[in-house]
Structure formats: C-alpha cells, structure tokens
Amino acid sequence: MSVKQKLNIFLELIKFRITVFVMITTVFGYLCATKIFGIELLGAALGIFLLASGSAALNHLQESVFDAQMERTKNRPIPSGKISEKDVFAIVLILSIVGSVLLFISSGYTGVLLGLLALLWYNGIYTPLKRKTSFAIIPGSVIGAIPPVVGWVTGGGSVFDPQALLIAFFFFIWQIPHFWLLLLAFGKDYEDAGYPTLKKYFTENQLARITYVWICVTGVTGLLMPLFSIVDISFASVGILVLVIALIIRSAKLLKENIDRLSLRKVFIEINLFVMVLILFISIEKIILL
Numbered sequence: 001m002s003v004k005q006k007l008n009i010f011l012e013l014i015k016f017r018i019t020v021f022v023m024i025t026t027v028f029g030y031l032c033a034t035k036i037f038g039i040e041l042l043g044a045a046l047g048i049f050l051l052a053s054g055s056a057a058l059n060h061l062q063e064s065v066f067d068a069q070m071e072r073t074k075n076r077p078i079p080s081g082k083i084s085e086k087d088v089f090a091i092v093l094i095l096s097i098v099g100s101v102l103l104f105i106s107s108g109y110t111g112v113l114l115g116l117l118a119l120l121w122y123n124g125i126y127t128p129l130k131r132k133t134s135f136a137i138i139p140g141s142v143i144g145a146i147p148p149v150v151g152w153v154t155g156g157g158s159v160f161d162p163q164a165l166l167i168a169f170f171f172f173i174w175q176i177p178h179f180w181l182l183l184l185a186f187g188k189d190y191e192d193a194g195y196p197t198l199k200k201y202f203t204e205n206q207l208a209r210i211t212y213v214w215i216c217v218t219g220v221t222g223l224l225m226p227l228f229s230i231v232d233i234s235f236a237s238v239g240i241l242v243l244v245i246a247l248i249i250r251s252a253k254l255l256k257e258n259i260d261r262l263s264l265r266k267v268f269i270e271i272n273l274f275v276m277v278l279i280l281f282i283s284i285e286k287i288i289l290l
Contacts, residue, residue: 009077013060013088014053014095022147023049028279029151029167031286032230043106044154048115048147050099055119058092061085062127069193072186107154114153118146134196141175166228170221174275177214181268184208185261205257208264212254215271219244222278236285240278247274 026048030041060067060078068079077083096119103112126140145168152164183190183197184207190197198207223244226237250270253263 009082010091013057013077013083013091015056015059016053019049019052019056022052022144024276024279025144025171026147026151026154028283029148029153029164030155031151031283032148032163032167033152033155033157038155040106040154041151043102044111044150047099047102047104047106047111048150050095051103051115051119052099052147054092054095054099055122057088057095058119058123059127061088061092062123066193066195070186070189072189103150107150110153110159111150114146114150114159118143121146130195132196134198134200137176137179141172141179144175145169145172147171163228163230166221166224166230170218170225171275173214173221174218174271177211177218177271178268180207180211180214181264181271184211184259185264185268204259208254208259212251215251215254215267216248218271219247219274222274225278225282231282231285234285236281239281243274243277243281247271 023045026045027041030044060076063073064076064078064085067073067076074080078085078088100112100116103115107114122140122143126136126143129136129139148167148171149159149164152161152167153159157164180198183199184204187197187199187204191199202210222240225231225240231237231240247270251267253259254267256263
C-alpha cells in the first residue's frame with residue numbers, strides 16, 4: 001500500500017473535513033473572546049483537532065458492523081478491510097492522549113475537561129443512542145456546541161458568559177437541520193442498517209417542513225450575535241442579516257411537495273455555507289479591530 005493510500009485511509013478514519021471544521025469553530029470561539037492572538041490558540045486548536053480525530057476514529061470502530069450494511073458507508077476503512085481494528089484502536093489512543101495533553105497545556109483544566117466531555121458525549125452517549133431513538137440528534141448536537149466554548153475559555157472567557165452560551169447554542173441548533181437533511185437524502189440507508197429514523201413518525205414532506213423551521217431558527221440565532229455584543233453593529237452585522245435572508249429564501253424549496261435529492265443536497269450545502277460565511281464575517285471583523 002502506497003503512502004498516499006495510507007494517508008487517504010487515515011484522513012477518512014478521522015473524518016478530516018468534520019474535524020477541521022471542529023477546529024475552525026474552536027478558533028472562532030477564541031477570536032470572539034479576545035482580540036489578542038496568543039500561542040495558546042495554536043495548542044487549543046490542534047488539541048481539539050486531535051481529540052476530535054480520535055473520537056471520529058473510535059466512532060468508526062463502534063459502527064463498523066453497521067457501516068458495512070449501508071451503501072454510503074460500506075467502503076469505509078474498517079468494513080472494507082483497509083485497516084485492522086487493532087490499528088484503529090492504537091490511532092484512537094495516540095490522538096486522544098496527545099490532544100488532551102495539548103488542551104491541558106493551552107486551556108487548562110476547563111479546556112481539557114470540555115474536550116473530554118465532547119468525546120464522552122459523542123462516543124459514549126450519542127453513538128449508542130442512535131440505535132435506540134430517532135431523536136438522538138437533539139442531545140447529540142451538544143457535541144458541536146462544545147469546541148467553540150473551548151476556544152472561548154482559552155481566550156480568557158468563562159463557560160457561563162452569555163456570549164459563550166449563545167455561540168454554543170448557535171452551533172447546537174445548526175446541527176439539527178444539518179443532520180435531518182442527511183436523513184431525508186439517505187434515510188433508506190439508515191433504515192437498512194437498523195437505525196430508527198423520524199420517517200417512522202413523519203412523511204418526507206412533513207420532515208422537510210420541520211427541517212425548514214429549524215433552518216429558520218438557526219438563521220434567527222445568528223441574528224442574535226450583534227445583540228449579545230459578539231460583533232459590533234457594522235459590516236459583519238449587515239452581512240449576517242443578508243446571509244439569513246438568503247438562507248431562509250433559498251431553503252424554502254423544502255416546502256415544495258415531493259422534494260428531490262438534488263434540492264436536498266443544495267439546501268444541505270447552503271446551510272453549511274451559511275455557517276462558514278458567518279464565521280468568516282465575524283472573524284474578519286475581530287481581526288480588523290485588533
């Protein structure tokens with residue numbers, strides 16, 4: 001096996017695109033808390049990235065049997081035989097230990113405890129809960145709310161600051177429509193693997209409309225950023241307003257009858273772009289005002 005192939009397996013194992021985004025939200029939380037770039041930001045961002053990567057690899061171990069039953073996931077590293085479970089477990093240990101040490105050095109006890117809480121919540125609570133209830137994503141969304149708070153704490157803020165709680169709430173809310181859009185697009189895959197889905201309670205059209213409501217709530221939560229003094233009333237605030245209006249209008253396709261998978265994919269991309277651009281707007285303002 002070539003080095004490139006091994007690297008591709010490793011990146012898939014740690015869910016690279018997701019864990020990089022987790023790192024970005026940590027940096028975002030830090031920038032919202034402070035106007036001074038410190039060396040501790042590097043340690044916190046890298047620590048969260050490694051800890052999230054270890055958590056993602058552990059998730060591959062936990063769900064390998066179920067991944068093998070789904071068309072979308074059957075070619076993942078473990079079910080496809082590209083890597084052994086023993087090797088994955090070693091990767092989990094190394095990433096988790098190094099990530100925890102970096103978090104402790106850069107963010108102290110609070111930062112590392114929050115990071116470990118995210119790992120415990122994802123692998124110990126959310127992952128098994130997915131097999132029990134189709135509403136697991138709601139408590140599961142707590143996971144994505146934690147990394148920006150780690151960044152906030154690293155920047156000198158308190159876990160209980162109103163701004164930190166709003167930022168955490170924003171990322172919590174966003175994950176719910178993010179996941180339900182995946183469910184709408186790949187629901188049959190989940191059902192074939194034995195996962196309970198909301199399609200047991202709602203039709204696709206009903207679920208699409210419920211998802212649209214959550215998208216609107218995500219947008220409105222973004223509008224609260226200036227009110228909580230996370231950004232000044234400036235170009236970033238105007239940019240957020242424009243983003244929210246565009247998101248609500250463009251996502252309205254979910255209200256149509258018999259929405260197709262292409263439209264679902266477009267809305268999925270748009271809500272994720274909304275979050276990324278919002279982060280960019282606020283971060284740029286913070287950097288400019290340094």
